[in-house]
Amino acid sequence: MEVQDGSDLETFLQWAAALGVADSPITESEVSTCPPHSCLGHSLRGLAAVRDIMKGELILRVPKEALMTSESLRSKDQKLSSVLCKYPTLSPTQVLAVALLNEVNKGKMTWWYTYLKQLPRSYDILESFDRLEIEALQMDEAIWTAERAVEKSKMDWGEASVLMCELNLKPQLSTFKAWLWASATISSRTMHILWDSAGCLCPVGDFFNYAAPGEVPCHSENLNTWRNVSPLCDTSFGMVQNAEKSIEELFDANAHRLIDAGYEEEVAAYCFYARRNYRKGDQVLLSYGTYTSLELLEHYGFLLHENPNDKAFIPLEPDMYSLCSWPKESLYIHQDGKPSFALLATIRLWVTPVTNRRSVGHIAYSGHQISAENEVTVLEWIVKNCRALLGNCSTSLGEDELLLDTIDKIQDYNVSMEFGDVSRACNSELNAFLEMNSRKLCGEVQMCRNTRSIHRWKLAVQWRLSYKRILRECISHCNGRLEDLFSQHQSIIREPMKF
Numbered sequence: 141m142e143v144q145d146g147s148d149l150e151t152f153l154q155w156a157a158a159l160g161v162a163d164s165p166i167t168e169s170e171v172s173t174c175p176p177h178s179c180l181g182h183s184l185r186g187l188a189a190v191r192d193i194m195k196g197e198l199i200l201r202v203p204k205e206a207l208m209t210s211e212s213l214r215s216k217d218q219k220l221s222s223v224l225c226k227y228p229t230l231s232p233t234q235v236l237a238v239a240l241l242n243e244v245n246k247g248k249m250t251w252w253y254t255y256l257k258q259l260p261r262s263y264d265i266l267e268s269f270d271r272l273e274i275e276a277l278q279m280d281e282a283i284w285t286a287e288r289a290v291e292k293s294k295m296d297w298g299e300a301s302v303l304m305c306e307l308n309l310k311p312q313l314s315t316f317k318a319w320l321w322a323s324a325t326i327s328s329r330t331m332h333i334l335w336d337s338a339g340c341l342c343p344v345g346d347f348f349n350y351a352a353p354g355e356v357p358c359h360s361e362n363l364n365t366w367r368n369v370s371p372l373c374d375t376s377f378g379m380v381q382n383a384e385k386s387i388e389e390l391f392d393a394n395a396h397r398l399i400d401a402g403y404e405e406e407v408a409a410y411c412f413y414a415r416r417n418y419r420k421g422d423q424v425l426l427s428y429g430t431y432t433s434l435e436l437l438e439h440y441g442f443l444l445h446e447n448p449n450d451k452a453f454i455p456l457e458p459d460m461y462s463l464c465s466w467p468k469e470s471l472y473i474h475q476d477g478k479p480s481f482a483l484l485a486t487i488r489l490w491v492t493p494v495t496n497r498r499s500v501g502h503i504a505y506s507g508h509q510i511s512a513e514n515e516v517t518v519l520e521w522i523v524k525n526c527r528a529l530l531g532n533c534s535t536s537l538g539e540d541e542l543l544l545d546t547i548d549k550i551q552d553y554n555v556s557m558e559f560g561d562v563s564r565a566c567n568s569e570l571n572a573f574l575e576m577n578s579r580k581l582c583g584e585v586q587m588c589r590n591t592r593s594i595h596r597w598k599l600a601v602q603w604r605l606s607y608k609r610i611l612r613e614c615i616s617h618c619n620g621r622l623e624d625l626f627s628q629h630q631s632i633i634r635e636p637m638k639f
């Protein structure tokens with residue numbers, strides 16, 4: 141969490157407590173008669189458990205009045221509301237971005253000031269990457285994703301500009317930089333609500349960091365907590381069933397649902413539940429959904445040390461996509477280097493002579509090897525393509541590892557040092573970055589910009605390194621399988637790769 145100083149955070153937590161945000165299942169009437177000094181302390185302090193917490197326990201409740209939505213902002217601002225009515229084609233996210241900037245424009249006069257003040261000043265999601273940072277991703281797939289994100293953001297901003305002008309926003313709040321801030325705030329901090337696809341900003345609820353679903357056995361429902369995802373639970377069903385129950389009974393019922401978080405109509409609050417047991421002192425984490433590392437970077441601007449849901453996509457022949465009915469997104473290599481079921485099946489069918497495909501289609505679709513010879517061709521094709529992808533990069537895995545060490549040193553000691561041990565390929569990248577961030581200028585603002593850019597560059601290098609590691613794992617997995625096939629089927633002659 142990025143907060144300016146401790147007193148800002150304290151003020152913010154008091155503000156949230158007065159609104160009924162609470163980490164204990166107390167009722168609204170209790171809150172209004174005796175507002176606590178902070179909304180945390182019963183179950184959480186910061187993001188840590190202050191006591192042992194059981195899976196399914198309610199850990200935070202944020203009442204509807206404390207949620208920032210386009211609707212809540214419009215309803216309290218006549219001018220915003222009437223200007224927005226003139227632009228019905230803007231997307232829900234554009235509307236929320238404009239409403240957010242309009243609120244910031246009010247400075248201390250906005251009711252949300254305490255909340256807005258503690259939001260991060262800048263973000264590292266892909267749409268805020270500059271050219272060099274994007275190029276550092278190296279893989280076409282990632283570069284394309286980042287370029288598309290930047291373009292989309294520029295287009296959204298362009299479309300909303302007239303409206304921001306009508307709202308008389310301060311010049312600095314009408315810039316693309318300000319738009320990026322609003323857009324990234326929405327991308328990385330909003331939570332899913334049924335009545336607005338842009339989601340809501342949820343004070344204190346947005347303090348929880350992410351843990352990937354996958355390690356902990358969980359119900360599929362709890363994968364869908366954050367923005368742009370389907371609802372966590374069928375609230376209408378819950379309403380009928382729970383019409384006569386007290387708040388405490390409802391919270392108890394939720395203990396069995398293994399749900400991270402969701403808006404609950406019955407109690408008119410966003411409720412957060414522990415998805416596993418926590419010991420006192422543990423950081424309490426939420427699952428925002430299932431994301432590859434590129435998606436984490438795109439929507440949230442961070443990477444996990446290990447992401448069990450990561451995937452690598454290798455370029456396929458155009459006719460492979462039309463060969464099977466599997467969607468393109470299912471043709472990938474798992475984080476552990478194993479090709480996905482659909483990828484293997486597709487290549488098995490593709491390497492089969494066209495005249496035989498119909499007769500062996502059912503074997504491929506069932507996920508089985510068609511023949512030892514076919515399997516050898518498939519595995520060799522995958523190895524060749526992974527190698528080609530690695531070979532096309534301007535730096536190797538080892539060079540990226542070394543570069544990351546160097547970036548760490550730059551971050552630790554600033555920029556005035558020698559980089560004798562990085563390779564020539566890395567050196568040109570290094571020089572381009574240092575030049576771009578004009579290392580001679582070290583005013584406070586410039587330093588801040590440098591730090592941010594170097595952090596993004598590091599994220600890009602970390603991302604490409606983890607991608608290359610998946611490809612390396614895949615090569616070694618396929619080579620292992622090839623060895624097995626050659627030893628089991630002596631009749632298959634080991635030939636140089638056909639591709």
Ligand SMILES: C[S@@+](CC[C@H](N)C(=O)[O-])C[C@H]1O[C@@H](n2cnc3c(N)ncnc32)[C@H](O)[C@@H]1O
Pocket residue numbers: 141142260328329346347348349350351439440441442443444
């Ligand atoms: C909803 S906020 C979570 C709380 C956050 N620490 C904050 O700024 O208050 C989401 C942001 O937190 C950061 N974040 C969340 N989970 C993380 C993790 N596991 N590792 C590193 N950063 C994480 C990312 O910057 C992400 O965009």
